[in-house]
Amino acid sequence: MTILVGYLPTPEGEAAVDAGLREGRLRGERVIIVNSPRRGAPVDERKISDAAGTELLRRAREAGVDAELRQPLHDDDLPGTFEELIRECGGTLIVIGLRHRSLVGKFILGSEAQRILMEASVPVLSVKAPAVRAEL
Amino acid sequence: MDISPILDGFGVVLEPANLLYCLIGVIIGMLIGVLPGLGPGATIAILLPITYGIGPVSAIIMLAGIFYGAQYGGTITSVLLRLPGEASSVVTVFDGFALAKQGRAGTALGIAAIGSFVGGTVSILALTLVAPVVAGFALDFGPPEYAALGILGVLLISSVGNGNRLKAIIAACVGLLLATVGRDTFTGAERFTFGSLNLAEGIDFIPIAMGLFGLSEILYNLEERHNQVHSPAKVGNVWPSRKDLGQAKGAIGRGSLIGFVLGVLPGGGAVLSSLAAYALEKRRAKQPERFGRGAVEGVAAPETANNAAATSSFIPLLTLGIPANATMALIFGALLIQGIQPGPQLVTEHPDVFWGVINSMYIGNILLLIMSIPMVGVFVRILRVRPAILAPITVLITLLGAYTVNNSAYDIYLVIVFGVLGYLMKKFGFEPGPLVLAFVLGSMIENSSRQSLLIFGGDPAGFLTRPISGTVLALVVIVAAWPLIRKALRRKTPDRVEEKIT
């Protein structure tokens, strides 16, 4: 069984990976780190470089967790991308980072995290970025 | 040589409005050079209606800025993403991307920008000296010479461009045929109008260019699958070190020369010259194996050459009235719209246009150097914009722009019709470039051949007995038969060919 961790190169994403790896060790499950860029533009700042990916996997190894990095493209349906991965890998849990956003910001930009919370077919663990990151 | 018209040209360029249009042009050029999808040809086509609003000099300064600005912009994606924005930046990918992988993307971009600047500037200087001489030489040309030159131009563009040669020539002939629609200037007879009042005036150049170059490209790109997303690349320090500059110095010098010479040839001057410059550097290098693994010269040479070629491709247009590539055909059309006939008389009859455009390129290159060294980060950010958002905006600019030309929806329909034609042509492997070029030159070729026939009293042999038109027509035959000649040469010297491959 597998834990899916939504990862973006932000403090929230780091917090999600931390929580996901802890959860993986606790449950003894495999972790898939999902770094999904938006399809279309030649460059997406959400996509992490190969070096950053290797670094994430190194962190997982140190934590004693069997981890894998996936970078599927998504259109305007990130929850769907997660659902596909859940079906494919037998996902049991999604871990995502939440970020505070004002009401207006949420209305204009929408919130992918919120949609995952609402639409996911498995339990979702949502974490916040620590105010001051102690570890890492 | 009388330099006062040249100085007056600087006066024209330094007018604030023209400086502004130059700046707008090079910024748009950089942007579309960076963005995959729309090329400089499509962009210039879409912006053609603007030429009605602003004067001819300003318009051409801006359109030219888009053209050479795109050469700078295309480098950025070649180096950072291994994605050549322009065909002439393809070879830059080999060493540029290798440098970027070593964390030296900034060095590659900096060297490319300096090379482009030097190449462009050297080429403008040479253009300043050569163009009036060529124009003076061509002043004696009569209709037979123009007919022959026009045919040679169309044939060369069809032969040197990408894609199948037969298809390109067919497309060119269709362009010639489209140019005949409307009232015949000699007899007043209506040709291919089928009783339509709209067609009796002939087909305007603007909707054809906007449709075949602009709209068709947008429609064609709708089918693109975007399955590659890159993570943001770090550009780092863009100022090349003294050592890098020293290494690239020779390549930049030779690249300028190759670019200038090959750019004058009609056809893919910029593409050809970037290939030639790269090949030359690789052959001259003490350690050719460095090429492809991040040699600074491998970036400097092609980038210098393609800019020099882009600049010198203005020579045939400004002096003979023969556009050297599809983009020049658009600028040719833009000048015609303003009632200015590009050709040998241009330098004497419209010195403000001639020198204004040439001198604006000095300014444009300086602006581009400023933008591509300290401001490169700004342009790299553009890559995060999704083409799906830009496409409808471009479509709207195209259609509304087409409407404003004559304030009629007929022009919008015309753009759509030619957009579909261009889309289908691309799907079936026909390049729209030769068609547009042939359309632009069509009435010139027809009128001058008919005038020549009148001069010769109906004897076509007259074309061959005049020295210049005879030589040009001989060139036409050589170009037409070139694939056969080449094959024959290769068969005769099989040893040499094998030697080349191993």
Place this chain on the structure above:
Amino acid sequence: MSPPDPTRPDPTRPEPDPPGAPPLDDADVLQAEADRLQAELEEARPPHAGPYAQLGAAVVALAAGVFGVVVSSTLGLGRLTQPGPGLWPFAISVIIIVLSATLAFTGRGLQDTERFSRSSLLTVVGLVTLVGLASLLPVIGFEIPSLLLMFVWLRWLGRESWRSSIVISVGAVAAFYVLFVLLLQIPLPRLI
């Protein structure tokens, strides 16, 4: 890519350098590298369409040539001393016929066509919106048709979310209004 066949021209390869260009020894090697890159870029495009599409294209070109010959001969060819209005189009049409007949026979193996795929439907939808804009523009002004076109392109052709489609299309049309109508004062047909 298939191995190069010496009997037919390779469509992806530019024609040989024009006479007068300096001989390039490494050009062939370099061209091969450039071709490889090109092929990689073309992965984003649909596959090639095969011999019938080639034949079809040649036949369409041939038909255009025949049409040109028929129409221009009714215009009157005249004589070389006194060329009629139809002579020049006639000559071009004959060339078109000859070349496209050659293409029909020799070009069947070319690979430069593209298959129509499901995504070609996107182009058709796009086209319908263009015709819609052209027909509505003179009637109800540019604002509403532009807004609709933007929205359809963003939401269905570009697969943007509902929210960003609405926001971007409204924003873009407002920007067009400010730029074209208020600043440049271009006489576009308007709603009010």
